[in-house]
Amino acid sequence: xxxxxxxxxxxxxxxxxxxxxxxxxxxxxxxxxxxxxxxxxxxxxxxxxxxxxxxxxxxxxxxxxxxxxxxxxxxxxxxxxxxxxxxxxxxxxxxxxxxxxxxxxxxxxxxxxxxxxxxxxxxxxxxxxxxxxxxxxxxxxxxxxxxxxxxxxxxxxxxxxxxxxxxxxxxxxxxxxxxxxxxxxxxxxxxxxxxxxxxxxxxxxxxxxxxxxxxxxxxxxxxxxxxxxxxxxxxxxxxxxxxxxxxxxxxxxxxxxxxxxxxxxxxx
Amino acid sequence: xxxxxxxxxxxxxxxxxxxxxxxxxxxxxxxxxxxxxxxxxxxxxxxxxxxxxxxxxxxxxxxxxxxxxxxxxxxxxxxxxxxxxxxxxxxxxxxxxxxxxxxxxxxxxxxxxxxxxxxxxxxxxxxxxxxxx
Numbered sequence: 441x442x443x444x445x446x447x448x449x450x451x452x453x454x455x456x457x458x459x460x461x462x463x464x465x466x467x468x469x470x471x472x473x474x475x476x477x478x479x480x481x482x483x484x485x486x487x488x489x490x491x492x493x494x495x496x497x498x499x500x501x502x503x504x505x506x507x508x509x510x511x512x513x514x515x516x517x518x519x520x521x522x523x524x525x526x527x528x529x530x531x532x533x534x535x536x537x538x539x540x541x542x543x544x545x546x547x548x549x550x551x552x553x554x555x556x557x558x559x560x561x562x563x564x565x566x567x568x569x570x571x572x573x574x575x576x577x578x579x580x581x582x583x584x585x586x587x588x589x590x591x592x593x594x595x596x597x598x599x600x601x602x603x604x605x606x607x608x609x610x611x612x613x614x615x616x617x618x619x620x621x622x623x624x625x626x627x628x629x630x631x632x633x634x635x636x637x638x639x640x641x642x643x644x645x646x647x648x649x650x651x652x653x654x655x656x657x658x659x660x661x662x663x664x665x666x667x668x669x670x671x672x673x674x675x676x677x678x679x680x681x682x683x684x685x686x687x688x689x690x691x692x693x694x695x696x697x698x699x700x701x702x703x704x705x706x707x708x
Numbered sequence: 709x710x711x712x713x714x715x716x717x718x719x720x721x722x723x724x725x726x727x728x729x730x731x732x733x734x735x736x737x738x739x740x741x742x743x744x745x746x747x748x749x750x751x752x753x754x755x756x757x758x759x760x761x762x763x764x765x766x767x768x769x770x771x772x773x774x775x776x777x778x779x780x781x782x783x784x785x786x787x788x789x790x791x792x793x794x795x796x797x798x799x800x801x802x803x804x805x806x807x808x809x810x811x812x813x814x815x816x817x818x819x820x821x822x823x824x825x826x827x828x829x830x831x832x833x834x835x836x837x838x839x840x841x
Contacts, residue, residue, distance in 0.1 A: 492817075
């Protein structure tokens with residue numbers, strides 16, 4: 441399975457048997473040097489079997505834990521199997537694997553631990569309007585201050601992180617609402633990890649429907665605000681210091697990622 | 709009928725029920741201890757409802773009954789808060805267990821030691837066709 445490959449794409453999937461095979465095929469065709477892990481988040485359809493038949497590793501949760509729970513499992517898997525880079529990609533085909541090399545290159549420069557694929561940073565024509573847009577821009581302003589970098593799309597689930605952050609996320613990953621995007625980023629930034637973004641274009645989703653109504657957007661704004669507030673005031677577990685920037689473990693695994701990734705990118 | 713008859717019977721019945729649950733091992737000791745203590749404290753009040761009147765007066769509460777009502781409310785609040793806390797803890801533990809099960813299963817499938825088709829799959833041929841399509 442893991443024959444010297446160092447990059448893992450984690451796809452949290454919940455009842456995605458329709459879109460998953462084509463997403464996996466596309467990844468395998470465009471990125472032959474990566475492994476994939478489909479986290480079947482308690483699906484009631486054939487998601488796990490379809491993913492296995494398409495040649496992907498599968499971790500099957502016995503019941504639905506939500507995106508955050510599925511991602512935490514993904515990071516634990518990446519940590520256990522010694523991957524140097526973990527990339528989070530939606531299983532519904534919204535995230536174009538063609539941008540994965542861009543994320544990897546940004547990581548390889550060495551000044552980023554977490555790279556976000558941002559939708560409003562120039563590429564593509566993804567648009568949102570009304571209260572949802574206000575919510576997103578408010579989040580961007582606040583999170584840009586926290587991470588001390590310009591972020592335009594903080595709720596993007598298209599992101600890559602290096603080995604030190606895999607170690608960190610395997611031990612600490614928020615599992616509640618918006619924890620997989622907002623709180624994980626705040627927690628990483630507060631612990632000293634560097635967050636950066638690269639522009640990506642987002643595709644229309646092939647399956648499922650986006651939620652959009654003024655009322656829903658207001659609820660979203662409120663919940664996002666609460667998540668943000670909690671993320672800011674929550675105490676980070678003390679034992680995480682051993683893996684945060686500044687620790688010997690961080691320096692060692694960061695060096696390893698840089699070496700492996702450099703080799704990987706020259707090969708590819 | 710006197711009020712004390714109603715309250716004393718209720719007190720004794722509740723206390724008896726807690727003991728019975730404990731005897732049948734349906735209550736963990738750590739929870740049972742709280743309820744037993746409450747029961748033992750409250751039961752005498754059932755027989756003599758005026759017992760708390762002097763205490764209530766000194767606290768500025770009109771009567772012992774109001775004081776019992778108030779402390780009862782605070783107590784129920786604390787107990788349900790404690791239960792929420794326990795549930796959060798249990799949920800976190802269940803999550804970790806679920807993750808471990810998934811990791812172990814994924815490992816076993818890779819090693820070829822675990823049947824990889826899910827029980828929900830009735831026709832694996834259909835899935836192959838779906839993947840190839």
